[in-house]
Amino acid sequence: MVAEIGQFVLILALVTACFQSVLPLVGAARSNRPMMRFASNAAFVQFAAITGAFACLTVGYVTSDFSILNVVNNSHSLKPMLYKISGVWGNHEGSLLLWSWILALFGLAVALFGRNLPDGLKARVLAIQGLIGVGFLMFILFTSNPFERVNPAPLDGNGLNPLLQDPGLAFHPPFLYLGYVGLSITFSFAIAALIEGRVDPAWARWVRPWTLAAWGFLTIGIALGSWWAYYELGWGGWWFWDPVENASFMPWLAATALLHSAIVVEKRDALKNWTILLAIIAFSLSLLGTFLVRSGVLNSVHAFASDPARGVFILMFLIFVIGGSLLLYGIRAPMMKGGGLFAPISREGALVLNNLLLSTITATVLLGTLYPIFLDAFTGAKVSVGPPYFEATFLPLAIPLVAAMAFGPFLAWKRGDLAGVISRLKFALLVALAFAGFIWWWQTGAPIMALLGMGLFAWLLVGSVLEWMERIKLFRGPLASSWKRMIQLPRSAHGMTVAHIGVALVILGITASESWQSEHLGVMRPGEIVTVGGYDFRFDGAETITGPNYDAVRGTFLAYTGGNKGVYLYPEQRRYTDPPMETTEAAIRPMLSADLYAVIGEADGKGGYAVRIYHKPFISWIWIGAFVMFAGGALSLSDRRLRLGAPERAKQEPAVSSAPSGVKG
Amino acid sequence: MRLRFSAPVLTFAAIAVVMWYALFNLNPAEIPSELVSKPAPEFSLDPVPGYGPGLAQADLATGKVTLLNVFASWCVACLAEHPFFMELKKQNLVEIYGLNYKDKPNAAAQWLNRHRNPYERTGMDLKGRVGIDFGVYGVPETFVISADGKILDKIIGPVSKDIFDIRIRPLLKEAGS
Numbered sequence: 001m002v003a004e005i006g007q008f009v010l011i012l013a014l015v016t017a018c019f020q021s022v023l024p025l026v027g028a029a030r031s032n033r034p035m036m037r038f039a040s041n042a043a044f045v046q047f048a049a050i051t052g053a054f055a056c057l058t059v060g061y062v063t064s065d066f067s068i069l070n071v072v073n074n075s076h077s078l079k080p081m082l083y084k085i086s087g088v089w090g091n092h093e094g095s096l097l098l099w100s101w102i103l104a105l106f107g108l109a110v111a112l113f114g115r116n117l118p119d120g121l122k123a124r125v126l127a128i129q130g131l132i133g134v135g136f137l138m139f140i141l142f143t144s145n146p147f148e149r150v151n152p153a154p155l156d157g158n159g160l161n162p163l164l165q166d167p168g169l170a171f172h173p174p175f176l177y178l179g180y181v182g183l184s185i186t187f188s189f190a191i192a193a194l195i196e197g198r199v200d201p202a203w204a205r206w207v208r209p210w211t212l213a214a215w216g217f218l219t220i221g222i223a224l225g226s227w228w229a230y231y232e233l234g235w236g237g238w239w240f241w242d243p244v245e246n247a248s249f250m251p252w253l254a255a256t257a258l259l260h261s262a263i264v265v266e267k268r269d270a271l272k273n274w275t276i277l278l279a280i281i282a283f284s285l286s287l288l289g290t291f292l293v294r295s296g297v298l299n300s301v302h303a304f305a306s307d308p309a310r311g312v313f314i315l316m317f318l319i320f321v322i323g324g325s326l327l328l329y330g331i332r333a334p335m336m337k338g339g340g341l342f343a344p345i346s347r348e349g350a351l352v353l354n355n356l357l358l359s360t361i362t363a364t365v366l367l368g369t370l371y372p373i374f375l376d377a378f379t380g381a382k383v384s385v386g387p388p389y390f391e392a393t394f395l396p397l398a399i400p401l402v403a404a405m406a407f408g409p410f411l412a413w414k415r416g417d418l419a420g421v422i423s424r425l426k427f428a429l430l431v432a433l434a435f436a437g438f439i440w441w442w443q444t445g446a447p448i449m450a451l452l453g454m455g456l457f458a459w460l461l462v463g464s465v466l467e468w469m470e471r472i473k474l475f476r477g478p479l480a481s482s483w484k485r486m487i488q489l490p491r492s493a494h495g496m497t498v499a500h501i502g503v504a505l506v507i508l509g510i511t512a513s514e515s516w517q518s519e520h521l522g523v524m525r526p527g528e529i530v531t532v533g534g535y536d537f538r539f540d541g542a543e544t545i546t547g548p549n550y551d552a553v554r555g556t557f558l559a560y561t562g563g564n565k566g567v568y569l570y571p572e573q574r575r576y577t578d579p580p581m582e583t584t585e586a587a588i589r590p591m592l593s594a595d596l597y598a599v600i601g602e603a604d605g606k607g608g609y610a611v612r613i614y615h616k617p618f619i620s621w622i623w624i625g626a627f628v629m630f631a632g633g634a635l636s637l638s639d640r641r642l643r644l645g646a647p648e649r650a651k652q653e654p655a656v657s658s659a660p661s662g663v664k665g
Numbered sequence: 666m667r668l669r670f671s672a673p674v675l676t677f678a679a680i681a682v683v684m685w686y687a688l689f690n691l692n693p694a695e696i697p698s699e700l701v702s703k704p705a706p707e708f709s710l711d712p713v714p715g716y717g718p719g720l721a722q723a724d725l726a727t728g729k730v731t732l733l734n735v736f737a738s739w740c741v742a743c744l745a746e747h748p749f750f751m752e753l754k755k756q757n758l759v760e761i762y763g764l765n766y767k768d769k770p771n772a773a774a775q776w777l778n779r780h781r782n783p784y785e786r787t788g789m790d791l792k793g794r795v796g797i798d799f800g801v802y803g804v805p806e807t808f809v810i811s812a813d814g815k816i817l818d819k820i821i822g823p824v825s826k827d828i829f830d831i832r833i834r835p836l837l838k839e840a841g842s
Contacts, residue, residue, distance in 0.1 A: 240739065241739075242741065273670070277673060280673075281673070284677075315681070315684060315685060318681070319681050322677055322681075323674060323677055323678065323681065326673045326674035326677050327674050329670065329673060329674070330670045330671040330673070330674050333670045334669075334670050370680065370683075373683065373684060373687045374683055386737060386739035386740055386767075386804065387739045388739075388767040388793070519771065521771070521774070521775060521778065601779075610778070612775070
């Protein structure tokens with residue numbers, strides 16, 4: 001019964017979405033207010049219907065209803081409750097349902113919070129959201145129906161892939177989708193602007209909070225994913241330049257660029273065409289990621305089961321959405337008047353540099369990700385483009401980007417004073433050089449990339465703090481007046497400083513853990529002690545334990561320095577039965593100065609076990625930094641000027657915007 | 666539509682065409698190698714730490730047909746062919762030499778430790794110099810080497826049982842091994 005209700009409300013949602021994507025567009029073109037207002041109501045109905053469908057599937061999972069094929073394939077009655085619930089979106093069909101639900105949620109948010117959007121713009125934005133919804137709902141209903149019944153119902157399910165039975169991964173897809181789908185809003189705003197033929201600073205002010213929110217969610221989603229890879233895959237690596245990782249990284253890069261270019265539109269009324277294009281590209285990359293993961297076109301370690309029929313549908317959808325929007329861009333963008341020219345040494349000049357570098361990085365990642373497909377298409381060869389390519393192209397672009405990050409915020413709008421900035425950043429440069437020198441002395445010589453990374457970390461950290469101090473005139477006057485300035489400084493300015501510091505911390509984590517990791521690989525017998533990274537690791541033997549739905553070999557290690565009591569580490573090698581699979585549960589002791597990381601492997605039959613022990617200096621800072629970046633975004637989002645519901649229209653605008661024919665400058 | 670503004674849609678059109686093609690056309694096609702029926706290039710490499718003696722040009726002239734497999738720990742497709750190589754080793758059908766390409770010594774050793782070692786000898790091409798001489802442009806690639814150290818064929822992408830039966834087995838038979 002529950003499956004049929006789910007199916008029914010899903011069809012209801014599709015029908016609503018069809019109307020939502022047509023009527024408001026017609027209404028906006030004819031200045032018909034009721035038709036435009038319909039958009040908000042439709043968004044509400046669509047949200048309610050998809051919520052219902054999602055609830056139905058969740059009920060199916062929680063009650064282990066094995067007459068539903070999707071539950072049979074991905075769940076098991078013995079699975080812990082958390083993973084029964086996360087199993088709802090831990091598979092192809094369910095994850096698409098989650099996608100559509102978030103899409104509807106954001107549509108509803110625009111309907112609710114966009115009260116002071118002009119009617120025409122709001123109607124068009126919601127219509128485009130509806131159109132995307134149509135595509136996804138059709139995809140679900142026609143190729144990936146989560147409510148398919150199976151008769152006769154089996155006694156038990158096949159279980160969820162054990163690698164995915166993990167708290168980090170349970171929440172990784174929802175955050176990632178919040179990010180991907182958040183970009184659909186900026187996309188819809190961009191298309192609406194193209195239809196209206198008008199982009200103004202007020203438009204940028206509406207778009208920025210959505211970009212910021214999507215960017216923040218993507219940051220958290222990617223961080224959770226890499227954290228999962230770090231502790232679950234047991235290789236100690238956290239980023240593999242895998243196509244699926246790139247699929248989430250590219251929209252993040254584009255969103256980062258968009259975030260910065262929207263500032264220029266808002267403050268200087270320039271870079272409009274570029275910002276529109278970036279909004280389209282950012283969402284297109286999200287869709288492309290979805291396609292690559294699900295179509296079977298690319299081999300990847302975490303690709304969903306692939307099906308050519310799905311591939312054809314997604315590709316047609318991609319061609320319609322991406323091709324259509326880029327075509328619209330090609331036709332309408334030339335009519336939009338760009339802003340005035342600006343000097344290279346200025347805030348906007350620095351933001352253009354940021355955009356150039358970020359979009360080049362995006363392009364190189366895209367190239368590396370698609371290259372295997374192109375090669376396969378032209379020559380039939382299947383190859384991996386691995387870290388060597390990405391490291392060789394990413395670093396040379398990322399280094400100037402970080403170098404400029406400390407620089408840009410110091411520059412004034414319109415005309416910056418280069419000499420002044422250099423003199424104010426002298427201190428940061430000195431600290432960076434001294435810090436790199438200190439590292440060189442302390443580590444008695446270090447690879448040049450390690451010194452460069454540590455130098456960049458210090459440069460960006462000190463540069464960001466200096467800029468913040470400058471703004472509140474700290475130590476330039478009485479502390480009370482600095483305090484007052486700090487309170488009065490817009491939260492978005494604080495947010496920028498925090499987010500940039502977050503980037504510095506990520507650089508610290510990456511550089512230190514890559515450069516000074518120490519490890520021990522080999523067979524250890526009970527009682528044996530090895531020293532890794534200044535810690536003694538004593539192996540106390542291993543035992544067999546039984547978990548809720550697995551058996552495991554659990555090793556015990558005591559890690560200590562000097563006279564300290566030390567900490568115990570319990571790495572496991574788990575053997576799941578449904579489905580049969582082995583997973584590595586690394587034991588990690590995260591500390592601010594380093595992570596202790598232990599993995600236990602096969603027994604050698606003579607009482608010893610293959611073990612891997614790592615000492616990874618400062619690696620936690622990668623995720624701390626990512627969280628700090630997110631916090632910066634959230635702080636900025638809480639700025640009164642950017643608050644979702646309260647954008648002020650810059651100038652007096654007519655309540656009903658112009659029809660498509662009325663293209664203005 | 667001016668070119669400047671239509672460039673994005675044209676770029677996407679090109680990508681879409683290729684993806685459309687890729688979706689329906691996944692049949693491996695052959696590409697000729699410049700090096701086929703020429704002697705393997707001159708090289709001499711250190712082994713992956715703990716995995717046998719190193720690998721040099723002279724080691725390839727073994728008196729029987731062998732395989733030279735280019736692999737890396739960062740290569741996802743290499744994992745796909747790896748179980749088949751273990752099977753070949755088990756059945757003693759052909760000797761395989763491993764050319765570890767643009768990898769880190771520890772990562773490579775760890776990879777072999779984790780997935781087992783199908784190779785008689787390994788050589789580490791840390792900078793990819795030897796790879797250039799062999800015309801390697803992606804990983805994995807597998808060269809079929811003749812008894813006197815000449816390159817008989819080159820297989821791009823993972824070696825599967827089908828590819829082995831069609832492309833490698835006849836060469837083994839021909840050599841009478």
